[in-house]
Structure formats: structure tokens, C-alpha cells
Amino acid sequence: MTNVLQVLVLGLLLGGVYALMASGLTLMFGVMRVVNLAHAAFTILAAYIAFYAFTLFQVDPVVSILITMPIMFVVGMVVYIALFPRIENSPKYVEMTVLATFALALIVEGTLTYFFTGIFRSTRPDYATDSFFWGDLFVPKGQLWALAVSLVLLLALWAFLKFTKFGNAVRATMQNRTAAEIVGVNVRQVSTVSFGVGMALAGASGSLLSYLFPFFPARHWQWVAILLSLIVLGGLGSLKGAFIGAMALAVASAFVTDRFGPTWSPVTFYLALFIVLLVRPQGLFGKVVRI
């Protein structure tokens, strides 16, 4: 029984981080209909920034969020302006975003491999291997901090979307792009900033990933498949869905890890994707996607 509880706790701890990683992707799809296959590649890029900030300047990976978020925010806006206005009017826009970000992911992956090699990296702050104990139950400190940071950032994102004027414009664009444009929303600007925000969230995820999971450049495919699986589960473009999907699948994968070993943990997400497509193709909280 303790064991079940323990696995549940470990799953929920990581669920917050998965939710943070997926939130950026879901925001991008929701606002801009961009399926960003390069999202995890940029997350890994941020992880390398955090890694070098830690090894060269002893910056704590959690603190390094203050570096990675602004950098990735700017990178995101530049990428958006460079790529997407060109394909905006393409008749098969969603598909074009997939192919363009696929190409982008290859470029980022190859560049990272060229400079940082394919060796496994991971930052090692003191708390990464430390735990709190409550009786038989242990709570790894690093994962607890990561959960706390994730929840704070997700809460901030929610408040930003809910209570600011700009956030309202973003949500309006998510609901109906054309209508938002008619009532005076600058859709181009909203899209550019939202892409930046999504990438900033990838930046924060990278900082946390740098000590939670060993990484190397090509690892981003696994991550992007995991994240996309869970946003399909939650319903593409639904932030609430992404959060619940992340929590549910993180717990499921914790049980799979406990049962079959860590190599099978990503498989949980892929299988969940196929089951969702079989049972409820639009996801838990999604409307039927119109392309």
C-alpha cells in the first residue's frame, strides 16, 4: 500500500513538470494552430544553457529560469517572425507548421550535437539527490522544487490569460481568430508574443529538465512525442486538458516504471495516444478540430 502511495506521489511530482512542458505547446496550438515539433529541441537547448550556467558559473538550475526564460522568449519571437508570416496564407497551414518546425527541430538538434556532442548531461545541484522523509514515504527534493516552480508558472500563465487585457486578446484569438481580428485584436502581435511566451515556458522546462532527466540533443524526439501525446489526450489546444493529461499520464508512467523499469516509461505515453485516438479522438477536453 505504501508502495502504491509512493509511486503515486512520484508520478504527481513529475506531472507538474510535464504539464509545464506541454503548456507552451498547447498555447502555441491553441493560439496559432502551430504544432511545434521543435518545442522539445528548444527545451533541450535551454537545458544546455542551464547546464553551462551551472558548471561554469554555479548558477542553480532552478534560478537559471531567470536566464533561460527571457532568452527563449526572444528566440521564440524571432523564430515566429522569421518563419510563420511566410506560410500564414498557405492553404494547408497546420501541415506547413508541422513540416517547418520539423525542419527547425533537425537544425537545432544537429547544431546542438555539433557543439555539445551526444554525451548524456545533467546538472547536479545538492538537492537533486536529496529527499524529505515522512515515515516510509520519501519525496525527492529536486522534484518537489520542480513541481512548485511548475505550479507557480502555470498559475502565472493562467492569471495572465484570465486577468490581463492582453491575455483576453490571446484567449479571444484561441476561440476564434477571425472574430478576434474583427473586434480589433492585433492577431499578428498576439501570435508573436504568444509564441514567445510558449518558448519561454520551454525555457523554464529546460532548466528543470537539466537536473531531473539526463539529456542529450537527440533525446528531444522522445520528449516531443511524449508532450504531443499528452496534449492529444487532453484535447489539442486546451490548457486544462494538457494539465490533466500530464498529471494522469505522469502517474500512469510512474506505475509502469515501477512495474517494468524506466525504459518503458515513455511507452506509456505513446500507448495512451493510440488508446485515446481509438476511444475518443478529440481528446478529453477537445472540441472536434477543424482544419
Place this chain on the structure above:
Amino acid sequence: MADIHVEPVVEADEAPAPEERRGGSRSRMIVGILVAVVVLGLPLARPWISAYNYVLQVGLLILMWVAMASSWNIIGGFAGYISLGHNVFFGIGGYFSGLLLAYLGWSPFATALGAGVVAMAVGVLVGLITLRTRGPAFIISTIALLLLVHNAIDNWELAGAASGLSLPLPPLPVEWLKVPFYYGMAFCAFGAVGLAYWLAHSKFGLGLRALSQDETKAEVAGINTRMYKVTAYGLSAFFIGVAGALFGYSLSYLRPTTFFEIGLAAQMVLMSILGGRATVAGPVIGAVIITAVNEYSVVQFGATPLNIVVTGLILLATLLFFPLGIVGSLREAGRLPRWLDWDS
């Protein structure tokens, strides 16, 4: 009734230049025969080729990539459903025949077609699940399928897990070793291109192109879009599976990373889009260009991580500046030579 109406429209369209048309299909025929003669005759030119095995190896790779890109084009081009993990079928084919060879001693030359059938069956079964929806979910599922199978093979002891499985070489003298593989790949290439040609000229292919334009309208017009998509996905897996079986045997070693790196799928996507999606000649041209570029850069600079950067850059440049690809752009400009136009 519909047929009676469609027929004259097509003829009227082409009526202005019947002479040119006939001349065009003759030049096309000549090019086709010439390519077939060169491809099939190359291994016989042994006395005149100095680095015989190297030339054959490059020829084999080009034929393999022609088969792969043309096959990808069936689902990614004609049906308009992007598959980013398409090399999963390459791996399934390679492991199916490789395991039969390693454990039962059956030659992959005998089982390669079976490998194609298995790859196709997997495609149909998976497609029945993932092609129920439209849009991005399918694309995501193709990556997930690739990683899923990769993970399974990585942990499957019987197949040598992550470290791989060595296979016996075919019992042939070394100077003839490449020849059967070469002809096997030629079979895959002609098969896949022939399939694409059939799709460009058949009612089934017309249905696929219709649903790639507008799925709802295609459905309303009476096309069973789901079965069309699933069939296209299955067909696009077949020759890739056969090629995988031959390729694994030619390496005499099965290793998961040889077959399941997503970079292989990226090459298929790139070749197909660079040459021209949903055209017959496009993927062939794309495959020849990209294989030549890859071969040249590996000889010149070695295999570096920058190769994948170049793949990404060419793909991005194509998408942004001429998304129709070589054949598509030429056709739009009205400059496509008849011998390259295998679509009409």
C-alpha cells in the same frame, strides 16, 4: 452519366496541342526506357567500371531512396497525410527478414516480399486507429509509432536488443556480393514508382488527391475517405518494408539505430518535398539529388552532425520559397518538360 461529362472536358483541355502531346509521351517513353536500361544494365558493365562495388553501392542507395521517397509520397503526397516516422516500416521489414535468417536460416531474398506484407499489415492496423481523425493527431501518432517500435526492439533480447544482431553474409563471391541486393532495390524502386504512376492515373488515386484537397467534400462526393487513407498508408509501407529486409541483409548486421533513427524519415520527407509532392517524378528526382549530396558530403567532410542541419535547412528553404518542389514549381511556371511529366 458523370463519366460522359468528364471525358469531353479533359479532351477539350488538352485539345490545343495534340501533336505536342503525342510527341511528349514519346519523349517520355524514350526517357523511361533509357532509365530502365541504364539501371538494369549497370551491373553488367563490370569490365568498364573501375570501382565496381562502390558504384554499385551508390546505385543501390539511390534505388533504395527512390523506393522510400516514392512510397512516402503515397501517403504524404497523394493522400496529404504527413508521416514523420515512416522508417518504422523500414525497421519492421529489416527485423522480420533478419530474424528469420538468423534463427531459421531463411534467405531474406525469399522473405523480403513477406517483410513488405508484414509492414503493410502493420500500416493498415495502425492506420485504422490513427486515421480516424483528421489533422495533426495522425502526424503525432507516426512519431509515437516509430519511438514505440524502437523502444520495443531496444528491449527485445531475441533481436539482440540495443546492441544488435549479426547476420551471415549471402554465400557469394565478394565481387558479386552487391549484385543481388542491387537488383532487389531496383525491384523496389520500379515497384514504388509504378505504384505512384498507377495512383496518378487511377480512380483510387483521384480519390486520394480529392481527399487531400478537401476531405469533407470528398466524403460528400461518396469517397470512403477512411478506407482510402488506410489503404494508402498500407501501400506506402510495402516497398519500404521490402527495402528494409534487403538493406539489413546487405549490412549483415541489424542494429536498432540503423533503422529507427528519425533522420531516415526526415530524408524521405525532404526528397519528396524537394522533388515535388504528389507528383510521380518528384520523389525520384529528390532522391537522386539528396543521395548524391549526402554521398558527396560524407566523402568530403565525413559523417558529422552538420549533415542533419543541412537536411533541415534544405527542407526549410524548400517549404518557405518553393513549397511545390522542383516538379511542382516547373509545372506552375509552365516549364515542365514533357519527359518529366508523368502525372498526366
